[in-house]
Amino acid sequence: MSEQLAIELEGIDKRFGAVQANKDINLKVKKGSIHGIVGENGAGKSTLMSILYGFYHADGGEIRIDGKTVTIASSQAAIALGIGMVHQHFMLVENFTVLENVILGAEGGARLSKGIGRARAELKRLAADYDLKVDPDAITGDLPVGLQQRVEILKALFRGADILILDEPTGVLTPPEADHLFRILRVLRDEGKTVLLITHKLREIMAVTDEVSVMRRGEMVATRETSKTSMGELAELMVGRRVLLDVEKTPAQPGAPFLSVEGLNVRDARGVDVVKDVSFEVRAGEIVGIAGVSGNGQSELLEAIAGIRPARSGVVTIDGTRIDLAAARRDPAEIRSYGLAHVPEDRHRMGLVTRFHEYENAILGYHRDPACGRGAFLDLDAIRATARAGIEKYDIRPPDCALKTANFSGGNQQKIVLAREIERDPAVLLVGQPTRGVDIGAIEFIHKRLVALRDAGKAVLLVSVELDEVRALADRVLVMFDGRVVGERAPETAESELGLLMAGATQEAAE
Amino acid sequence: MTAGQMPRWADYILMPAINVAAAFFVSGLVVLAIGENPIDAVRILVWGAFGWNEGIGFTLFYATNFIFTGLAVAVAFHASLFNIGGEGQAYIGGLGVAFACLALDRFVPWWVTLPFAVAGAAAFGAAWAYIPAVLQAKRGSHVVITTIMFNFIAASLMVYLLVNVMAKEGSMQPETRTFEDGGRLPLLDTILPGVDFGSAPANLSFVLALIACVFTWVLIWRTKLGYEIRTFGANQTAAVYAGISPVRITVITMLISGAMAGMMAVNEIMGSQHRLLIEFVSGYGFVGIAVALMGRSHPLGILFAALLFGMLYQGGAELAFEMPAITRDMIVVIQALVILFAGALEHMFRPALIKLFGVLSAPATRPA
Ligand SMILES: Nc1ncnc2c1ncn2[C@@H]1O[C@H](COP(=O)(O)OP(=O)(O)OP(=O)(O)O)[C@@H](O)[C@H]1O
Ligand SMILES: [Mg+2]
Numbered sequence: 116m117s118e119q120l121a122i123e124l125e126g127i128d129k130r131f132g133a134v135q136a137n138k139d140i141n142l143k144v145k146k147g148s149i150h151g152i153v154g155e156n157g158a159g160k161s162t163l164m165s166i167l168y169g170f171y172h173a174d175g176g177e178i179r180i181d182g183k184t185v186t187i188a189s190s191q192a193a194i195a196l197g198i199g200m201v202h203q204h205f206m207l208v209e210n211f212t213v214l215e216n217v218i219l220g221a222e223g224g225a226r227l228s229k230g231i232g233r234a235r236a237e238l239k240r241l242a243a244d245y246d247l248k249v250d251p252d253a254i255t256g257d258l259p260v261g262l263q264q265r266v267e268i269l270k271a272l273f274r275g276a277d278i279l280i281l282d283e284p285t286g287v288l289t290p291p292e293a294d295h296l297f298r299i300l301r302v303l304r305d306e307g308k309t310v311l312l313i314t315h316k317l318r319e320i321m322a323v324t325d326e327v328s329v330m331r332r333g334e335m336v337a338t339r340e341t342s343k344t345s346m347g348e349l350a351e352l353m354v355g356r357r358v359l360l361d362v363e364k365t366p367a368q369p370g371a372p373f374l375s376v377e378g379l380n381v382r383d384a385r386g387v388d389v390v391k392d393v394s395f396e397v398r399a400g401e402i403v404g405i406a407g408v409s410g411n412g413q414s415e416l417l418e419a420i421a422g423i424r425p426a427r428s429g430v431v432t433i434d435g436t437r438i439d440l441a442a443a444r445r446d447p448a449e450i451r452s453y454g455l456a457h458v459p460e461d462r463h464r465m466g467l468v469t470r471f472h473e474y475e476n477a478i479l480g481y482h483r484d485p486a487c488g489r490g491a492f493l494d495l496d497a498i499r500a501t502a503r504a505g506i507e508k509y510d511i512r513p514p515d516c517a518l519k520t521a522n523f524s525g526g527n528q529q530k531i532v533l534a535r536e537i538e539r540d541p542a543v544l545l546v547g548q549p550t551r552g553v554d555i556g557a558i559e560f561i562h563k564r565l566v567a568l569r570d571a572g573k574a575v576l577l578v579s580v581e582l583d584e585v586r587a588l589a590d591r592v593l594v595m596f597d598g599r600v601v602g603e604r605a606p607e608t609a610e611s612e613l614g615l616l617m618a619g620a621t622q623e624a625a626e
Numbered sequence: 627m628t629a630g631q632m633p634r635w636a637d638y639i640l641m642p643a644i645n646v647a648a649a650f651f652v653s654g655l656v657v658l659a660i661g662e663n664p665i666d667a668v669r670i671l672v673w674g675a676f677g678w679n680e681g682i683g684f685t686l687f688y689a690t691n692f693i694f695t696g697l698a699v700a701v702a703f704h705a706s707l708f709n710i711g712g713e714g715q716a717y718i719g720g721l722g723v724a725f726a727c728l729a730l731d732r733f734v735p736w737w738v739t740l741p742f743a744v745a746g747a748a749a750f751g752a753a754w755a756y757i758p759a760v761l762q763a764k765r766g767s768h769v770v771i772t773t774i775m776f777n778f779i780a781a782s783l784m785v786y787l788l789v790n791v792m793a794k795e796g797s798m799q800p801e802t803r804t805f806e807d808g809g810r811l812p813l814l815d816t817i818l819p820g821v822d823f824g825s826a827p828a829n830l831s832f833v834l835a836l837i838a839c840v841f842t843w844v845l846i847w848r849t850k851l852g853y854e855i856r857t858f859g860a861n862q863t864a865a866v867y868a869g870i871s872p873v874r875i876t877v878i879t880m881l882i883s884g885a886m887a888g889m890m891a892v893n894e895i896m897g898s899q900h901r902l903l904i905e906f907v908s909g910y911g912f913v914g915i916a917v918a919l920m921g922r923s924h925p926l927g928i929l930f931a932a933l934l935f936g937m938l939y940q941g942g943a944e945l946a947f948e949m950p951a952i953t954r955d956m957i958v959v960i961q962a963l964v965i966l967f968a969g970a971l972e973h974m975f976r977p978a979l980i981k982l983f984g985v986l987s988a989p990a991t992r993p994a
Binding site: 459469483 | 848849850851852853854857861863864866867870871
């Protein structure tokens with residue numbers, strides 16, 4: 116590998132009000148390498164990448180690209196310097212075709228047809244060179260997230276990117292999709308491109324990166340050659356203490372059923388049956404995990420139980436109260452009042468109002484509680500006190516409940532939702548992707564909280580695409596495929612067997 | 627890119643000020659083009675609105691109308707609903723005021739009539755917003771379309787009522803009889819000692835408008851209903867997740883919005899005209915949209931924006947009188963420019979301003 120540097124950062128500073136997001140950052144990234152960046156939630160990773168991509172201006176410091184000192188005033192400037200970025204929340208026009216999305220903003224002249232012809236040829240070449248196959252005429256919104264992400268990568272390469280930044284690209288991917296992404300990244304590296312990869316999954320760091328840098332509280336604390344470090348060391352560098360990578364729990368002591376679902380059928384807006392005749396129970400004092408490749412009805416299952424999504428038929432019993440989910444007057448607020456809490460899978464779309472202050476989100480869904488104020492009025496002092504308690508307990512950073520929620524880092528936003536739902540001490544907790552985008556220190560804490568809730572005799576229904584997480588936390592595992600529960604297994608069951616079930620192999624074949 | 631970084635005061639005060647300045651600058655060019663002196667024009671305009679007592683009285687009177695219609699638009703905005711039916715809701719609100727006044731004015735003093743008139747205005751305005759609200763909530767018919775259509779229906783209905791049903795007996799005018807003292811609000815200068823607004827109709831409704839501002843602020847930022855309205859407006863999926871019924875919130879918000887618009891009629895009908903007549907709303911409902919945009923849907927901002935538009939109305943009339951080359955139509959052009967810059971082009975200067983703040987704050991945060 117050549118020792119040329121693609122990126123050199125020196126003394127980068129960035130402050131948001133009272134928060135020093137980046138403090139005197141130095142970083143050297145070798146040309147033609149995959150460089151990982153890890154760090155706790157709010158450590159300043161996304162901020163640093165945004166500076167590199169021209170979204171934010173550094174307050175001070177120097178950026179050198181290919182040895183030349185540059186100022187990156189805008190993302191156009193970044194693109195001109197050969198820097199491309201794949202955003203965590205995709206920036207694609209959903210009802211455009213793949214081709215249209217790729218050329219958006221780089222149409223090349225007033226006559227669209229000429230640009231399109233050129234783009235089509237170029238797209239073909241990129242697809243062949245980098246194993247980036249996507250149908251150029253598919254409607255982007257119809258593609259699974261893994262392919263949408265490929266469109267983002269194509270977009271960057273189409274603009275001539277030599278440096279590719281990926282901010283938590285695997286958060287939304289299934290393991291096979293993630294593997295494919297890594298294959299692509301390796302090809303890109305071998306072609307001489309430089310890749311900057313942010314992720315919370317240390318396994319991925321170990322698998323694909325050449326070097327890895329660790330950030331903590333706005334500072335760059337270490338850079339290691341990946342082959343000369345370990346997950347344990349990285350975890351310790353990130354958090355500043357030893358981290359338990361495994362969940363500690365005693366055997367479950369299941370009691371009476373707290374949540375029971377009978378004959379649930381859900382049809383989505385397109386008229387497709389997404390949940391088919393699902394029945395199961397979760398007892399007090401146990402965690403039931405639902406394993407499955409995302410998009411097999413898990414999200415819809417949670418939303419239907421919570422009363423958010425209409426069901427065609429189905430009855431749910433929560434702590435003794437029967438609710439007909441097919442009734443026209445389903446009321447999520449009412450279901451909540453029977454002791455159900457719900458951590459939705461997608462915090463941005465559903466779990467938070469990003470425009471609100473943190474303390475306003477700390478009561479979302481519970482705002483009618485007398486604890487939030489008597490009668491028609493909000494008691495802001497009481498609400499802020501609740502919010503501060505959550506911030507403290509879940510170590511949400513920065514510890515400022517008046518900050519706009521959008522200004523918290525991704526993992527801290529997730530913690531806001533978790534604090535709100537878990538700390539109400541619900542009888543039944545529905546939790547979807549509890550640790551998506553959350554750092555390993557926080558994962559440890561969240562897992563402990565979920566186990567503690569179980570040990571306090573509550574029922575937890577866990578949906579996660581992370582098979583490891585399901586196996587570590589759950590006392591029983593239900594596997595969902597194509598809207599059905601296709602099997603129940605003990606969490607100790609071999610990963611290969613669960614994997615087969617998740618892939619739709621019939622029950623007998625898996626046994 | 628998200629909202630970018632700008633101090634709040636810049637967002638709420640500097641931004642609108644720059645927009646108004648830009649509008650005045652372009653207006654100045656127009657005045658110059660027709661051969662008048664723009665500096666003189668501004669002087670006459672401002673003096674006409676604030677320089678003498680009667681002018682102030684008129685400015686406050688117009689501002690009262692704009693506060694109500696501005697608040698109406700703003701309340702709906704907070705729920706992401708675009709109520710542009712303020713015009714019709716205010717018009718129908720006039721019916722409520724007139725019913726109360728016609729029924730009571732001969733028997734009781736004004737302060738007994740007032741609560742009925744206010745309630746009538748609010749109820750009739752709300753009722754006129756109710757059908758579009760339900761259509762939006764249950765059928766998905768867009769309120770922008772339905773409220774516009776309801777403006778036309780309101781206009782026809784009022785003509786019918788005023789010509790065929792409510793007209794004074796033996797009169798050809800499309801208007802009711804004039805109210806007696808029990809149906810007339812006291813003028814501001816009769817309540818405030820030592821103030822004389824001359825013939826200006828500024829009346830007690832201005833105080834009512836200020837109360838409406840406080841009410842709106844409390845509603846939106848201090849009540850559970852306001853919280854639900856804002857949640858629904860910012861993220862509908864999250865609202866459903868939180869157990870907030872979209873149907874209920876849409877209807878309630880539109881009712882409050884319609885009630886606010888309806889109350890504008892108290893100022894015009896009970897405060898000034900003292901009879902119900904056709905077309906008394908004359909565009910105040912539409913200008914309310916610009917007022918709400920410019921006031922960033924915040925009651926305090928709306929108060930200032932309403933005063934600005936009050937000034938343009940009153941000062942503009944003065945200007946047309948003093949400078950014959952500047953006709954009434956020219957005044958409308960100037961008002962339109964303010965609406966254009968403050969409303970439609972609201973974000974034009976924003977990126978530049980954000981950049982400016984970025985440059986200004988950079989050295990300050992890096993001492994080393
Ligand atoms: N626009 C902003 N305004 C104010 N504070 C901000 C803004 N953007 C980021 N911050 C703060 O800067 C800090 C660093 O945030 P950043 O998003 O870079 O963290 P991160 O390392 O990417 O975390 P995560 O792993 O959770 O995504 C956080 O404390 C965050 O709250
Ligand atoms: Mg981040």
